[in-house]
Amino acid sequence: MKILVTGGVGFIGSAVVRLAIARGHEVVNLDALTYAACLGNVAQVAGHPAYAFEHADIRDAAAMTRILTRHQPDAIMHLAAETHVDRSIDSPGAFVDTNVTGTMVLLEAARAYWQQRGRPEGFRFHHVSTDEVFGSLGPTGFFNEATPYAPNSPYSASKAASDHLVRAWHATYGLPVVLSNCSNNYGPFHFPEKLIPVVILKALAGEEIPIYGAGENVRDWLYVEDHAEALLAVLTRGAPGRTYAIGGNAEARNIDLVRMICSTLDGLRPAAAPYGDQIRFVTDRPGHDLRYAIDATRIREELGWQxxxxxxxxxxxxxxxxxxxxxxxxxxQVRDGVGVRLGVA
Structure with a gap:
């Protein structure tokens, strides 16, 4: 299968690219190379004969049409997005522009391409989204594919809007789409503005490790390579029009996660004092959701992934x-906004 991956130089996208090449697929990696992109993420596959790279923006309709016509992919995996909640608080327009308008432009290019090829049944448009579109859970319960949408940040609202567009293109035009909503990812190549890499790098630098609020917020953590496996399963075996919730079965409060990182780092690279001594509680983020947790029964039972x-x-x-x-x-670390507290408006 030839797969066009948008955002394939980013954290999750590059994991998908590396895995797809390893599984024998052809990959066209389309990325705008914004501040969070790093070509080093795909260096190990850059010279592979089954790999091609296209520097383009999903908001550029002419470029999307040109790239689809040139490469003739069998499927599109759409991961290109602005994703950092704190940045969305400061610059919501950029998130609407890329995540909403960009998705619409890509959907229209995909629809025209699919129709010109005679509407092949095997074609797929896989839209990769987040559990943050569902809002915040209380101390119990889980998100699943039937959970109502209730986004609380500009980022999650923009992703919710893009999810709705994808469903509409399936219902109205028949475009064969699949959707997935994942829990928080972590692992190698994670851009150093998200919680886990921030904690690691602050600890190594001997700086204060900031924890929002009281550290009581709970997330379900999913190792990025497990997520890449799930995404390929959804793409290749998911039913058109179907949504799949993908979780790591690994809930943790932020404070407990940070303490785990610190104690593990104590063993791997001991410092003069325990890294946990660097933890400091800071003013919470506006609209900070309390808890996310995923019920991944559907993808386990239908596609055999866990x-x-x-x-x-x-x-x-x-x-x-x-x-x-x-x-x-x-x-x-020298890139715009890295190491600086954002989203305090």
């Missing part, structure tokens, strides 16, 4: 990767 990496194992893998790849993350 996470294989425990949170303890995944944190260990992630820490070792950051310790062994300092050149990668140091090069990104």
């Amino acid at each position: 996470p294989s990496v425990t949170l303890t194992e995944g944190i260990g893998r992630t820490l070792r990767w950051y310790l062994e790849n300092e050149d990668w993350w140091r090069a990104l």
